[in-house]
Amino acid sequence: MTTATTSGPGGRMRFHIDGWDPAYGSAMEDTGEATTVAESTARIDATVETPPEQWAPVVAGPESKEPGAVVFVDGVRRIEARAWIPDADDTGASMGVAASYASGAVCCCPDGGAHMLVSEQRRGLFTTDAHTTDVATKAGEFRAHHVLADETESPAVTLSAALQRELLALELVTAANARAAVSGHCAEPDTDLLVIDGPLRSRDHLPRALGFIKTHRAIYLPPELNAVVGRLGPGERTPVFLMGTSWDRYAWYLRLPCRPGSPWVGVVRVECAASLTAKEAVELASLSQLLLPRYASVEYKDQRAPQNLVPIAGLERQLRRRLGDQKMVYRALQVAAASS
Known part of the structure; x- marks a missing residue:
């Protein structure tokens, strides 16, 4: 993501150029701002980890036990x-x-x-x-x-x-x-972590699996919670929420390490199975904060950085x-x- 400043009739303004190759579209499916993406009719339970009125960026805590x-x-x-x-x-x-x-x-x-x-x-x-x-x-x-x-x-x-x-x-x-x-x-058996590029749909029965979504086609959270995404720092995530469309899953947003830019630059959505307990889902969310930023790509090597993991x-x-x-x-x- 490249940031620039230009002059205009009303003075100077800031604007952002998406770092993704145009052939891939954009990390946000329209202009790159969450407000332009279609609102979703998904059912959202934002109380899984934190009461909605207490939602704030979650900083990575003590290191979790790493997978085999x-x-x-x-x-x-x-x-x-x-x-x-x-x-x-x-x-x-x-x-x-x-x-x-x-x-x-x-x-x-x-x-x-x-x-x-x-x-x-x-x-x-x-x-x-x-x-x-x-x-x-x-x-x-x-x-x-x-x-x-x-x-x-x-x-x-x-x-x-x-x-x-x-x-x-x-x-x-x-x-x-x-x-x-x-x-x-x-x-050792049952110690690996599976990261699937894309939604977890039809694969949510796989144990110890995460779905990794690079692009955002809809706004799933209400405005006051969606604003938390824009405040995430590198390696921070939103609280876990339960999302239901034609299928249910736990989800959270995570910002990968990246240069400053638009509110959603470097943001991915991560999913895990709704069959897990809330405690297990939060543990996986914390583990994703530890692991996924390690694999973030960089702009000079990948035109879809940082979301296209190495x-x-x-x-x-x-x-x-x-x-x-x-x-x-x-x-x-x-x-x-x-x-x-």
């Missing part, structure tokens, strides 16, 4: 080509999306080392055509995924959502495999490489289409 290892899980997806699948009578065609996707896990060991634990790669052809079969190419087989058409959404949105569901399912498999791999490798950024790079050369994959699809 911290495991970061993330996934990537890439649209290789858009396709059209003709109807049997050639009177129409259904849209298709050929995509590659992968997920993996990085283990940050107690000795300070980090390495890839597991990874999985897939290729798929997502379409509303019910008769589409798998497509074999020189770049691998694209497995057919038949998607029900949604009259309220465009085919592109429907297919993209189906791809995202498959990626989330693959991440769940990766998380389970990573947990099995780390046990006995550098951590292990996650490295994992994304490795996974994208494992998807293969995009031009080669596209050419392989062209060849397969020409010979079909």
Whole structure:
């Protein structure tokens, strides 16, 4: 985040330039200020840790017992080509999306080392055509995924959502495999901490797991509590609150180490399962204050700093490489289409 001062008719004013590459959007989905993001209808219980009238930034306390290892899980997806699948009578065609996707896990060991634990790669052809079969190419087989058409959404949105569901399912498999791999490798059983890049939804049954959300699409807290987020210092968090939408979870906001800027610069939302007790949720929140700031990225190395944590950024790079050369994959699809 770059801060500058400029002159105008009314004198000098301060303004902020978001440090994220514009290709990634912004940490705040609109202009970067919380007041411009859509208000949420989520149910909020702000009494989990502190009465609402006593809400204030929570400073990191005495160091918590560290986990045996911290495991970061993330996934990537890439649209290789858009396709059209003709109807049997050639009177129409259904849209298709050929995509590659992968997920993996990085283990940050107690000795300070980090390495890839597991990874999985897939290729798929997502379409509303019910008769589409798998497509074999020189770049691998694209497995057919038949998607029900949604009259309220465009085919592109429907297919993209189906791809995202498959990626989330693959991440769940990766998380389970990573947990099995780390046990006995550098951590005693049931001592690791899992950090999943993105909301914890559909994965909140995983024990000792945190969801790590970099972008903010809605205002969940009422104004008087939301203002506390803007007052957070580096390494400070809000009190834990219970949030309910189509699913329930505990959540808190945490500011990572960063240069001064807008009220929400460096702020992430962290989640844990609602099945935990309030005491357990607060303990995880305190642990996140100890651990996550260590992995914050810096501007000169990452255009999504500090929210794009270093292990996650490295994992994304490795996974994208494992998807293969995009031009080669596209050419392989062209060849397969020409010979079909």
